[in-house]
């Protein structure tokens with residue numbers, strides 16, 4: 001596979017770009033693999049990559065019913081941060097954030113990680129107390145954040161109206177090394193490396209059944225035939241309930257659509273990510289100049305991947321208060337993704353009741369930022385047969401035992 005470099009770009013410029021090889025192969029499924037991963041979103045691909053890189057397991061297939069990153073991975077608003085309240089969350093999100101720092105070099109693929117800084121606005125006294133508490137917790141966890149004054153908010157982001165009519169800005173939780181990355185590139189970069197390691201990334205291959213014998217997984221049934229495996233990883237986000245059903249167990253998960261939209265492109269006006277959780281909206285500016293805007297999740301369970309007018313209206317109205325500059329912007333596109341929500345708003349990385357079958361799900365509205373750390377932890381679990389330190393607290397048994405990792409209140413909005 002061609003190594004991407006300035007030299008390669010220059011060389012190809014002299015030969016009409018005829019020398020580039022395909023970024024990943026498109027193989028037919030083999031009869032058997034050591035490990036099958038269902039779902040070629042970021043988490044599934046990262047799991048496969050770290051299985052190969054960290055554990056030397058390369059006889060791996062990643063099966064995707066649609067196209068690479070066509071699920072939530074290619075639909076999110078790309079916010080990366082690790083300023084979570086609870087210790088297990090801060091550990092895995094900070095591991096992920098730190099892996100993002102040099103992911104482009106590691107994958108030899110530009111994922112456009114942009115640590116431009118993320119601020120979560122405090123617009124009520126309750127939020128001020130909550131974010132100060134998170135800043136103290138982060139200090140203990142080794143995650144660099146600080147609570148900043150309204151004046152510094154204005155300095156970092158001049159387009160914010162800090163004296164808003166309903167909700168003035170009272171400060172913010174600021175993470176200077178949080179930011180964004182190009183979501184498709186994260187999926188593509190991992191897929192390319194998996195393919196380079198000899199793994200089979202197989203698109204348009206839908207898993208329709210899971211076969212087992214004596215309580216141990218034997219393989220999967222797909223629209224392209226039966227495929228056997230020694231170990232199985234289910235990494236399908238909003239479809240987790242369906243696939244778990246095929247494996248014979250239930251999950252404490254609800255699937256709902258989460259929506260986002262982008263405006264027409266405008267000149268650079270905002271070089272940080274801002275989350276305004278009280279009015280419920282968050283915004284950043286893409287490299288193209290579009291304002292990337294995220295809203296809330298639908299209030300009812302569903303499997304649509306569309307946006308809806310009432311959400312746009314609600315989100316844009318909310319953001320108008322804090323960013324009057326957007327009031328006359330045209331909105332260009334809207335879409336939805338099916339997110340997998342747990343009751344405590346924390347993920348599940350766990351062995352399952354079916355032997356040699358493992359699951360990674362429940363990232364809900366905030367799993368893009370976690371992709372490298374989640375893949376790292378899930379690969380370790382699949383390779384060793386039990387969760388390592390990063391994933392230990394995220395097992396399915398926490399719901400039976402009441403050991404919740406409650407990020408729902410701490411995060412306000414979880415992206």
Ligand SMILES: Cc1cc2nc3c(=O)[nH]c(=O)nc-3n(C[C@H](O)[C@H](O)[C@H](O)COP(=O)(O)OP(=O)(O)OC[C@H]3O[C@@H](n4cnc5c(N)ncnc54)[C@H](O)[C@@H]3O)c2cc1C
Pocket residue numbers: 038039040041042043044063064065066067068069070071072073074075076077078079080205206207208235236237238239243258259260294335336337338339361363364365366367368369370415
């Ligand atoms: C609008 C929106 C905004 C968001 N904003 C952010 C954000 O700013 N920051 C953040 O950190 N997170 C955000 N998220 C959440 C984030 O996108 C997800 O948590 C993350 O992408 C989940 O990745 P995944 O790999 O688990 O799932 P997905 O990317 O959904 O991948 C799962 C894959 O499994 C495949 N699949 C399903 N069933 C089968 C089957 N039977 N056989 C084969 N393949 C199957 C699907 O086709 C899909 O490609 C947002 C999500 C949405 C929808």
